[in-house]
Amino acid sequence: MRKKVKRNWIVPEGATLTDLDRKVLSFQEAGCLVPSRKLIKTPEQIEGIRRSGVVNTGVLDLVAKEIRAGMSTLEIDEMVYDYTVSHGAVPAPLNYEGFPKSVCTSVNEVVCHGIPNEFEILEEGDIINVDVSTILDGYYSDASRMFVIGETTPEKQKLVDVARECLEIGMRAARPFGFVGDIGHAIEAHARKNGFSIVRDLCGHGVGLEFHEEPDVEHFGKKGTGMLLVPGMVFTIEPMVNMGDWRVFVDEEDDWTVVTEDELPSAQWEHTFLMTEDGLEILTY
Ligand code: MF3
Ligand code: CO
Numbered sequence: 001m002r003k004k005v006k007r008n009w010i011v012p013e014g015a016t017l018t019d020l021d022r023k024v025l026s027f028q029e030a031g032c033l034v035p036s037r038k039l040i041k042t043p044e045q046i047e048g049i050r051r052s053g054v055v056n057t058g059v060l061d062l063v064a065k066e067i068r069a070g071m072s073t074l075e076i077d078e079m080v081y082d083y084t085v086s087h088g089a090v091p092a093p094l095n096y097e098g099f100p101k102s103v104c105t106s107v108n109e110v111v112c113h114g115i116p117n118e119f120e121i122l123e124e125g126d127i128i129n130v131d132v133s134t135i136l137d138g139y140y141s142d143a144s145r146m147f148v149i150g151e152t153t154p155e156k157q158k159l160v161d162v163a164r165e166c167l168e169i170g171m172r173a174a175r176p177f178g179f180v181g182d183i184g185h186a187i188e189a190h191a192r193k194n195g196f197s198i199v200r201d202l203c204g205h206g207v208g209l210e211f212h213e214e215p216d217v218e219h220f221g222k223k224g225t226g227m228l229l230v231p232g233m234v235f236t237i238e239p240m241v242n243m244g245d246w247r248v249f250v251d252e253e254d255d256w257t258v259v260t261e262d263e264l265p266s267a268q269w270e271h272t273f274l275m276t277e278d279g280l281e282i283l284t285y
Contacts, residue, residue, distance in 0.1 A: 008036040023177070024230060032179075033227045035215065040232035041208055046274060048139035049208045049234055053272055053283040055089045056134040056141040059103075060284075063132075067147050069124050073105040076130060077116035084134060092133035092140055092211050099256060104131035104144075111199055111240050111248050111258040111266040124150035127160055129268045133211065140207050142236050143284035144270040155243065156265055162194045163241040163267035170219070170237045171273065174280050178229050184221030187239045199240035199248055199266070202258065207272055208234040231275050234283065238270030 009024045011017060017025075020040075028034045041049065062083050063076060080103040084091045091102035099115070106114035106129040107122070114129075122128065131144035146160045166187045173186035188198045204217030215227040219239040242248075244264035251257035260266050273280040 005031055005033050009034045010037060020230070024228065027177070027228050035227055035230055035233060039206060039214060040230060041234050041274075042232075045139070045208060046232075046234070048137055049141055049272070049274075050283050052089065052134050052136035052139040053141040053143070053285075055084065055087045055136050056132055056143055056272075056284050058087065059083050059132045059134065060130065060143060060145055063130050064145070064147065067122070067128075067130075067149070069122055069126075069149050071122050072118050073107070073114070073116040073120045073122070073128075074118040076105055077101045077103050080130075080132060087136075089134050089136040092135050092142070093131075096211060104129070106131070106258075106266075106268070108265045109260045109263045111242070111260060112202060112268060113256045113258050115254055115256055122149045125152045125156070127152055127156050127265060127267060131268075131270065138209070140209070140211050141272045141284055142207050142211070142238075142270065143272055144238065144268060146267050146269060158194070159196065159241060159243050159265055159267045162191065162196055163239060164269045166190050166198075166219070166239040166241055167237055167269040167271065170239060171271070171280050171282075174229055174237075174273070174275065176229060176231050176275055176277060176279070179224050180215055180217055180226030180229065181221040182223050182229075183237060184218045184226075185223045187237075188220040191239070191241050197242045197244070197246035199242060199246055199258075201248055202240060204236040204238045204270070206233065206235045229275050231277050233275045234272065235275075236270055236272050238268055240266055240268045242266045 206213030
């Protein structure tokens, strides 16, 4: 028996079917999970997200220039806040579901959602993920990079490099009218090949009109499964790669900080992408 799939693609009554409608409907009729029509961004929305991405990239470039040993993660937060606000934008994390700061700073064994803190001082050999998300004129963008403080061990450097390759490989695996599962499959294969594991509890996501939209973009999975990828969709890919086991827990003190269970380091890179007629375009360069 064929699994029942939600019929997300609804053409308004009386509207003439476009070529895109016909194509997506044919996938839907074949039993595939397709996006809802509102996940396909208009050219105007794409321009808005692109402009938001320019500010977001400016923030990350500033952090890249300034980050150094001896700096506290709170100083990173202040830099992010000041740059964002002075460019007419708002840091998306600030007060998002109670998150208290403007950026996530995740050092070594912290996987993601680390909260900047004046007592957390960066040291030579640390690896840190700085995850920046921006709202400009109501449009959201989201990207993160790893930074190595000075020089680190070869193992940690390899983790950072492989995590970045995972993002690039995931990006290349995403084709228009392919599936979300194609991305996760490619990413997990690359992590495993290098002796690392992929965090399963957190995923990439649609983004643009809200911080987190459909679909969930898992960084593991099976080719040909999950939601159909349609031109005009905007979403993140943000693989979290662990040196040891994939299991993580959330710090009970702050209810945010995600840490590896085995306390081995973790690395993550993220971009916001637009699906085009011939593959993904990065909106957070
Ligand atoms: N930036 C994260 C992401 O990539 C979300 C952080 S939620 C926050 O989806 F509240 F911690 F900022
Ligand atoms: Co994200």
